[in-house]
Structures are given as structure tokens and as C-alpha cells.
Amino acid sequence: MTKTVQDNRQPVTRVRPGRNEEGRLEILTAATTSFMQLGYARASIDEIADRLGATKGRVYHYYRSKADILMDIHRHVLDMMYAEVEPLADAENAADALRDMAYRHVMIVMKNLAFTRVALLSTTDLFMNEKQSDFVGEIGKVRRAYEDLFVTVLERGMRQGEFRETRARLLAKPLLGSLNWTTMWYVDRDGTTPETRAEIAEIVVDYVVGGVRK
Amino acid sequence: MTKTVQDNRQPVTRVRPGRNEEGRLEILTAATTSFMQLGYARASIDEIADRLGATKGRVYHYYRSKADILMDIHRHVLDMMYAEVEPLADAENAADALRDMAYRHVMIVMKNLAFTRVALLSTTDLFMNEKQSDFVGEIGKVRRAYEDLFVTVLERGMRQGEFRETRARLLAKPLLGSLNWTTMWYVDRDGTTPETRAEIAEIVVDYVVGGVRK
């Protein structure tokens, strides 16, 4: 059911058409790694190409510009998030729904650390790109839609009497903050086994759910 | 009692010595505004100078490099935070202490939006500056010390039986996340009166305290 999110990238040819999809993904991941390690500005196209043992030509064969790569990263992350979290919002109990959503969200962040970190930290660099501001609006819509997922669950929980009564939209801000902040401190050590990830996720989730309950 | 934080910038001459302090602050604020609006990378020194109706010469008269300005912003924000929040950690009741600290933290963020936002978003750009990595370590220490403020209060609350028992340091991460995330969504509208700020702060604080309590 990710249709609504994925299909509205048609008007603008974000990606060069007729290209190999796997090849494009290679560029995308390499670029993401570079952006994470050096930041969007400091990471050069040549550096991305070097990481693949190639040259600029290969990169520009798949993407029209550096900014386009960044946009594609954003689209990638948002699609992933929405597709995995949206189905969990329907659980009978609002508290359970929120718990599942938060858990999944944090897990995605940890498993795709490079992507999510870049998507969050480079928001500024993206939104300052005057040209193609139509895409920025597009991204903004999806962000809003994702936030609405949590707002809706919060409102439901308030009506059901499980959650404290306040402005749901305002409450959603620090809530998403505690989830997204994971990108800022979580490190992908070698010794980090899935167990500790689950452990981290549960601590965060307990905090989140406790923060909205009565 | 901000001595411990402020005094350890002596070893490295971060700022050019013997300069007028107010003049330096003008540069600092102008740069902060530019960094916030355009991002650290896109904001040029010329643009900062233009904002002051001056030229590069004036900027480089006070700071040796662009990165130094960014470092000074970080120091400025961290000093401000630490100085205002640290005294609140001593309240008898751990829950009250945490409440006060969180409230103050969010308030500082809102009142100094440009500074705090830059300090958070440009963390990457800072830590990637290979040279002067000694200062980065310095910043890291202060960050850690600030985090310890909250960790200590959390541990105290757990011993007193008010807070849920978990890894205090891990719990502090999403906690600070919900506070710091304010920089990402709060906007300084004209109509934003102090009342709505207080309103926002209370919603966030309720969420935070609720998240750690039993």
C-alpha cells in the first residue's frame, strides 16, 4: 500500500530514465555512505566515484546532479518508513499501535543508519535548493503524512482514555524527536548484535509510550 | 559556577586575542543567522559580511577561519545551556529537578533558536574537521558533562523509586532527543508570544517526565 507515496514522483524526472535499477542503487548507497561520513557539502562526486572504484561518469550516468542524489535518498527513506509503519497503525488498542510503530521506527533507523542519518541531517541542504522546490514540497507532504500517522493514533488514544489529553500534533513533535534522535547517537559497532538493538529499541519505546499515557 | 566549562578553552587560541568582545559577538550572531538560513556549507564569509554591511576583512579580523566561528557557536551554546541548567539539578525531588531542567532547556532552545539549531545541525560539519580535532574532543567532553547532568538525576530518581528502573544513560538519549528536537520544528513566527512558548514547553516537559516515571 505504498502506492500513494511512491507514485507521485512522476511529474519530475528525478532519476534518469531507462537506467539499470541495481546500478542506480549502488550509486545511491555509496553516496549515502559518503554523505554520512563527510556531510553532504564536503562529500564530492569524485569521492563517491572513488568509493566504487569508478569515475564521475558513472555517477552522472544515473543522476543528473548531486542534489538529485540527495533527494532520492530522502525519497528512499520516507518510502521505507511509511511502508513499514503505516500498517501498524490499525491495532485495536491505541497504546499497542503506538508501541509497534515506535519500535519499528527505531529499528529501521538503526538498521539503515547511514540513510536515516543523512535524511535527517541534510534536511537543510535540501530545502535550500531553490530550483526544484516542487520536489521539496512533495517531500514536505510525505513528511506531514507520516507525522499524521502518529497524530491519529494519539488522538485515538486520547478518546479511548489511555492517553493524556493535550494537543496531539504538538505532542507528536517531541515523540518523533525521541525516535529520530537515535540517528544522532547510535553507532554501528562491530559488536552490536541484534540483541542490543532490541534492547535499545525497547528502552526508547517504553519511554515514548510512558510519555503519552495518563 | 560556569568556570569549569568556560576556562578550558585556553590551550588553543580559538579566537584571535586582544579583540573587542562586543565586536566579536556581532560577527558571531550574524554568522549564526547565516548558518541557520543557508546551512554551514552554503553560507559564505562574504554573505556574513554583507549582513553586517561590511567585508571579509572584518570577519577575518576576529576569527581565523570559518570553522573557528562554528566552534565558537558550539561553545557559546554549550556554555549557556550548562550555566542555566546545572543549578537546577539539585532540587530535593528528582522529578521536580528533571522537570525544571527540561523546561529550562526547551526555553533556551526557543529563545535562541538560531544558535541552538546551528549547534545541532552542524555537528557533522564540525566533527569532520580533521585539523583542530583537539577542540572537537573538548566539545565532546562538555557535551558528555551536560548529558551527565540528566543521567545523574535519572539515577537519583530511580533510587528514590520515582522513576522506572533502566539504563539511565541509555534513557537519557531519547530524553534529550525530545528536548533537542524542538530546534527542528519550532518556528519563530511574529505572533509567537511567550505564552505559547510556555505552553509548548509544558507539553514537552509533561511528555518527558511521564516517559521516565513509573
Next chain:
DNA sequence: CCGCGACGATACCGCTAGGTATGTCGCACG
């Protein structure tokens, strides 16, 4: 066997922006 298009390399351009070198003006101070 041919040509066409995906794939990629090479060479090159142009501009932006950080940094420096140098000059100028005014004021405090001996």
C-alpha cells in the same frame, strides 16, 4: 554483421568561496 543504446572513462571548463597580503584610518600613549 551491423548499429544502436546502455555503460562508463577522460578531459576540460568555470565559478565559487576560503584564505592571505597589504594598505588605511584613527586613537591611545609615551
Next chain:
DNA sequence: CGTGCGACATACCTAGCGGTATCGTCGCGG
């Protein structure tokens, strides 16, 4: 009264980097 220094302005240098134009090459369908 000159002289040193803070507080800037001006002019200039230069490296890095995004983007383009062009040319090889390999595989595949007709």
C-alpha cells in the same frame, strides 16, 4: 608628535568541485 596597534577595507590568489562534452566499448536484437 610620531608610533604602534586595533579595526577594518581592498585586491588578489588558488584549489576544489559541480557539471558537460566527447569518445571508447560491449552486448543484443534484427
